[in-house]
Amino acid sequence: MAHWLPLAPFVPLVAAALTPALARGRPGWARGWAVAMTAFCTLATALLTRRVIEEGPFSYVLGGWAAPWGIELRFDEFSTAALFISFIMLLVLVFSGPYVRRAVPGPRIVWYYTLLLINLGGMLGFVVTGDLFNLFVFMELVAVSSYALIAVGGGRTAALAAFKYLMAGAVSSALILFCIGVLYALTGSLNMGDVAQRLAVVESRAPMLLALAGMTAGFLVKAGLFPVHVWLPDAHAIAPSPINAVSSALVVKLGIIGLLRVLPLFDAADAVSLVPLYEVLAWLGGISIVAGAFFAIFQQDIKLMLAYSTISNIGYIVLGLGLAGQLAVTGAGIHVLNHALIKAALFLAAGAMIHRSGYRTLRDLRGIGRAMPWTTFALLIGVLAIIGLPPTAGFLGKWYIALGALEAGRPGFAVVVLAGALLVFIYFARMLNAFYFRTPTHEEMLAVREAPASMLGPVLVLAVLCVLGGLFGRWPVNLIAPAVGRLVGGG
């Protein structure tokens, strides 16, 4: 059926609008409704992914208005991120049930699910749209719902963290919109394919450079790369854990996917060269890898640790993009997907621990390995994956990026990739030590029970996927190979 493509982003948006009405007087229905709608999206995106494997990229013309005038939805190999987004969102929603009842004030629970559905619809729309302004609108849907979700749990610092995030996000959005305006003024078109063709013959260099630089900067702020990351740790550590999983695993990736969408526009243009930009990206990525990992080592709070590790991993992805070779970009593309699985597993497992024990620092959580064996085990598999040990999902992306660095004749960056992994290993050792080998700081830790099934289930599924993602790594590599080829070949 041709209509799966528009249905995937619009069903959750419509469902979100209906949620408050549906759950009026029956707050318990909100979660079931959200899970059902997200399951539908997972099915739809799975069918779309199967189609892209069989036929290659395809488009859908909204309302019968042909592109470049109408709005085009385009599903290419990078859009398969939509399947990961829906599936992780589904697991997060299942996990949310018991966690949210404790962490979010009662009247807000319905709004929590409403906002998550808006978030899902925005993300799916963002990865499938072929229109620049549409990209902005979906980005804002994701952003506004994320700002609100950070603050949904309440508490002394939540609103402040959300406000910081809002300021950084809104400034970068304004910058991106400004650059979309510049591109529109230059080309008179908003359809991505059309803009790329028309930019090839545009001669005025300064506005194009402005648009390229502005968009890159805007999307890097959204991705939380090192020098512009200041909003990220607070926002990702203070919110309820399922929200951390969504924002750390999925929302920051939109910045990267935005870059993947925008950079090809300038490929064919003779007036600007992307090479200096790639150089800047590679350096920023390298710095971000080391800085993020370094900050993470010194954190006591387990969620802050994971938030800084996100900065480090975004660094890997940006480094891969910056090296701009077939291998490195493949690594970056793979790591976008695999890091989403790993980070979701980590944040949900940490959430389960915090939910049961009530503590969140390594010191307080000592001895939890004996009290909650399965959750701790899943968390440690996640950490092994984030280090990038061979059989796990994290290995694949880092391996390709390191190979790409060697291929590009930049062994220094390969060393950085390795150094990042070694730094991460230090905090892995700290966690292992605290969870299994130290005597508990709190007596009652041994009486803590394993997480309930609806929380343990999603955590274990993600942990298993962290391993399978490495064992069956050839599939995603082959899947995104054509898209990577287009991206690299054009530049």
Added chain:
Amino acid sequence: MAGLWQNIDYAAFVVLFCIGLYIIIAKQNLIKKLLGLNIMETAVFAFIVTAGMVDDGTAPIVGPGATGPFASPLPHALILTGIVVAVSITALALSLIIEIYRQCGTLEADELKGAE
């Protein structure tokens, strides 16, 4: 320089954009930061709307006796959407500011750092 003089309105919007950005970075009061954000967004909106201008263009209303050239109506439609987004962000930011004031009793960013 002739090109710059012809596009003097564009230069004005860039200046307005930078004023907004300066306020966001330099001012400590959260309400002022929000005002800076709004100035910035206004600059972007005005820029995109003017980008739809065509020399000697009239309003793009097709009917008997309508002759071109017409101004492009698309930027106006885009910016209507953009304004809706900006309003929702402003509303959300104001509600967050109320919450911050209730919790911490101040809206100055430097004092809030101490309160954290």
